Structures are given as structure tokens and as C-alpha cells.
Amino acid sequence: MANLYGWIVYNGNLITDKFIDYVSWFQQAAQKQNITVDAIPNNRLLVTTTSKGPAITGFGNKKPDFVHFADKDLHLARQLEALNIPVFNNSRAIxxxxxxxxxxxxxxxxxxPIPETIIAPKIYNGLPLQDQSHIDLVIEELGFPLIIKEAYGSFGKQVYWVENQEELTKRVTQLTGTEFVFQKPVHxxxxxxxxxxxxxxxxxxxxxxxxxxxxxxxxxxxxxxxxxxxxxxxxxxxxxxxxxxxxxxxxxxxxxxxxxxxxxxxxxxxxxxxxxxxxxxxxxxxxxxxxxxxxxxx
Known part of the structure; x- marks a missing residue:
């Protein structure tokens, strides 16, 4: 089989030293094994739906043998898979x-085995916290202290230590419209x-x-x-x-x-x-x- 050609897809609007370093690191590792990997931002590959089936605007003429998906743009990951391109990790895992x-x-x-976890009930974005009854249920089940983790977060950010009911109510109110979980600490x-x-x-x-x-x-x-x-x-x-x-x-x-x-x-x-x-x-x-x-x- 000829040498492989791949893409590493990254987020075109998240240009930080940490992510640039990751993309470059992966490309260099591929080069050591005689594999060419082009870095492609997700905003240059537009998911397009037509009556003829799935397509990607901006795809170009050269189809990659694989994609390393270093982003969380699920629509794009699924579209690449629909075009029969192997994606690592796949959209399901992401x-x-x-x-x-x-x-x-x-x-x-x-x-x-995971820490005991309670998923916060959905509150629609823009609506106030009108009914706080679930807070009492959380306290009864988990006690204090407890941890709150936003559903979307990386590098240990969006994770909060909560000592008492006042802190808990304040944090839950602040997170209205955000998905998060309550979790019992592993002391x-x-x-x-x-x-x-x-x-x-x-x-x-x-x-x-x-x-x-x-x-x-x-x-x-x-x-x-x-x-x-x-x-x-x-x-x-x-x-x-x-x-x-x-x-x-x-x-x-x-x-x-x-x-x-x-x-x-x-x-x-x-x-x-x-x-x-x-x-x-x-x-x-x-x-x-x-x-x-x-x-x-x-």
C-alpha cells in the first residue's frame, strides 16, 4: 500500500499554544513514519446536506486516507464518517x-466504578431557577462537601468544590441553562x-x-x-x-x-x-x- 495521507482536524476558532502544539506534535510523529498529515481547521470544511447525499464544502480534490479528529465538532466528524473516511477517535467516542x-x-x-453522580435536571437557557426542590434531594443523597462539574469542560476547569447549602444554591443559580453534574468526592x-x-x-x-x-x-x-x-x-x-x-x-x-x-x-x-x-x-x-x-x- 502506498504511503498514507491524512488530516488532523482542529478548531479554527480555538487557536491557543496548547492546541497548536498538539497539532504540530502529531504531524511530526506521522512524518517519522512517512505519513503526510495536513492540518485542517474545522471552519474550512463545511458540512453540506443535499438531495444527492452528504457532502463537505471546501473538501478539495484529495481525499484523506484517515482523519485524526482533534476537535469536538460532531456534525463534521459524522459527515466525514458518512463519506467513508476512517475517523480517530470516531464521532461516537467524541x-x-x-x-x-x-x-x-x-x-x-x-x-x-465511578463516583456517585447526580445529573442536574435540565433548565432551559434564559429561564430562571424557579423551583429549587432538586437541591434538597442532592443534599440528602450526596451530603457535603460535594463537587459540581460542568458537562463541557477540560483541563480541570469548570469544576467546583461546594461546602454547604448556601454555596450550592449560589452555584446552581449561576449555572442555570448549563448542563452539569453533582458528584460525591473520593476523599x-x-x-x-x-x-x-x-x-x-x-x-x-x-x-x-x-x-x-x-x-x-x-x-x-x-x-x-x-x-x-x-x-x-x-x-x-x-x-x-x-x-x-x-x-x-x-x-x-x-x-x-x-x-x-x-x-x-x-x-x-x-x-x-x-x-x-x-x-x-x-x-x-x-x-x-x-x-x-x-x-x-x-
């Missing part, structure tokens, strides 16, 4: 991981977790993240990292979790529960620099190898 409420429902259905793992990077059904590398000043251990939130050797139980849980949300590639975050590991969340587009700087393992190399094999086998 959809499941992008919305934490949706993700926790799926993980629960698959029997994955044995505050300020500490593990990140396992998976490619296919293999854990490629892992690190521990710790924070002395925050219940979140994310590097962006100030956490420190160190190489970590996961236990067999942690590896099994990470693989089960990634499978549950249909990920080819995943950054699986695990908490240290009193009775064993607990799944914190699955990231469908984990950034690579932090874990490389911690462990010296370039996950992108394994991602490219996986894509090549998957495309050639199909």
Missing part, C-alpha cells in the same frame, strides 16, 4: 466523552490521581498527578507529575473504561478509592506534552502506528 453527564451514564451502564484521592494513556487496548504510558493546594490534580490547575506504574487492576479498569466509550485513543484518569481504583473520567483528546515530559514516552508514535494498521487492514 460525543460520549465531550459531555460528562452523557459519559457517566454510559460508564454506569457498563458497570464501571482518599483528593489532590491525587493517575493518568493512563491508551492506544487501542494497550496502556502506553502513565503518570501520577498530585497537588498540595487543590482537590484537582490536573497539570493545568497546578498539579505535579511523576512516572507511575499502574497495577493490573488499574490497567484493566482503564481498558474497560475506554472500551465503554468507544475510544481508540484515550487519556483515562483514575482515582485512588479506598477499595480499589475508581474511574474519574475518560478524555478522548488527551494532550501529549505533559505525559511525554514526565515519562519520556511519545504516545503519538503509537497512535500513528495504530492508525496505519487499522487503515491498511480495512
Amino acid at each position: 460525543e460520549l466523552c465531550d459531555n460528562k453527564a452523557y459519559m457517566y451514564q454510559r460508564l454506569s451502564e457498563k458497570g464501571v 482518599s484521592s483528593l489532590g491525587k490521581d493517575t493518568r493512563l494513556n491508551l492506544v487501542g487496548n494497550q496502556v502506553v504510558t502513565s503518570m501520577m498527578r498530585t497537588s498540595d493546594s487543590d482537590f484537582r490534580a490536573n497539570v493545568t490547575a497546578g498539579g505535579k507529575t511523576m512516572p507511575y506504574t499502574p497495577t493490573a487492576e488499574e490497567i484493566d479498569l482503564a481498558i474497560k473504561s475506554a472500551k465503554a466509550v468507544d475510544c481508540d485513543f484515550a487519556g483515562v484518569d483514575l482515582l485512588f478509592g479506598e477499595d480499589g481504583p475508581i474511574l474519574c473520567e475518560v478524555n478522548s483528546n488527551p494532550h501529549l506534552r505533559s505525559i511525554f515530559e514526565c515519562t519520556g514516552v511519545d504516545v503519538a508514535d503509537e497512535m500513528i502506528h495504530y492508525i496505519r494498521k487499522a487503515v491498511q487492514e480495512n
Whole structure:
């Protein structure tokens, strides 16, 4: 088979150093394996529906052999798949991981150990919080302290620690119109977790993240990292979790529960620099190898 040609799709209106670094990193990894990857912003590929079937305006003449989808534009990911282009991760995985409420429902259905979580009832955007009765139900079930996580959020942002009813009511009122979840903290793992990077059904590398000043251990939130050797139980849980949300590639975050590991969340587009700087393992190399094999086998 001739050398592969692919795209990495990124968000054309989210141009930050972190995302630019990721795109460049992936392209360089592909080049090392003689694969050409062009970086394409999502706003240059317009999802178009016609009576003749799905199309993409701006597609050009050269069809890629694969797309690495480093964005969350589900309409575009689905359209690429409708045009029979292999997409990694696929639109289903992106959809499941992008919305934490949706993700926790799926993980629960698959029997994955997760913190006790309550999904906030829907309040339409622009409407006030008129009925607060669900707040009492949350307090009765979870107690204090508790954690609120917005459904859409990355790098440990949009995650809030709540100590009492006054703080809870204030935060819920502020989040009216926003999807979010209430979650019981895993006290044995505050300020500490593990990140396992998976490619296919293999854990490629892992690190521990710790924070002395925050219940979140994310590097962006100030956490420190160190190489970590996961236990067999942690590896099994990470693989089960990634499978549950249909990920080819995943950054699986695990908490240290009193009775064993607990799944914190699955990231469908984990950034690579932090874990490389911690462990010296370039996950992108394994991602490219996986894509090549998957495309050639199909």
C-alpha cells in the first residue's frame, strides 16, 4: 500500500499554544513514519446536506486516507464518517466523552466504578431557577462537601468544590441553562490521581498527578507529575473504561478509592506534552502506528 495521507482536524476558532502544539506534535510523529498529515481547521470544511447525499464544502480534490479528529465538532466528524473516511477517535467516542453527564451514564451502564453522580435536571437557557426542590434531594443523597462539574469542560476547569447549602444554591443559580453534574468526592484521592494513556487496548504510558493546594490534580490547575506504574487492576479498569466509550485513543484518569481504583473520567483528546515530559514516552508514535494498521487492514 502506498504511503498514507491524512488530516488532523482542529478548531479554527480555538487557536491557543496548547492546541497548536498538539497539532504540530502529531504531524511530526506521522512524518517519522512517512505519513503526510495536513492540518485542517474545522471552519474550512463545511458540512453540506443535499438531495444527492452528504457532502463537505471546501473538501478539495484529495481525499484523506484517515482523519485524526482533534476537535469536538460532531456534525463534521459524522459527515466525514458518512463519506467513508476512517475517523480517530470516531464521532461516537467524541460525543460520549465531550459531555460528562452523557459519559457517566454510559460508564454506569457498563458497570464501571465511578463516583456517585447526580445529573442536574435540565433548565432551559434564559429561564430562571424557579423551583429549587432538586437541591434538597442532592443534599440528602450526596451530603457535603460535594463537587459540581460542568458537562463541557477540560483541563480541570469548570469544576467546583461546594461546602454547604448556601454555596450550592449560589452555584446552581449561576449555572442555570448549563448542563452539569453533582458528584460525591473520593476523599482518599483528593489532590491525587493517575493518568493512563491508551492506544487501542494497550496502556502506553502513565503518570501520577498530585497537588498540595487543590482537590484537582490536573497539570493545568497546578498539579505535579511523576512516572507511575499502574497495577493490573488499574490497567484493566482503564481498558474497560475506554472500551465503554468507544475510544481508540484515550487519556483515562483514575482515582485512588479506598477499595480499589475508581474511574474519574475518560478524555478522548488527551494532550501529549505533559505525559511525554514526565515519562519520556511519545504516545503519538503509537497512535500513528495504530492508525496505519487499522487503515491498511480495512
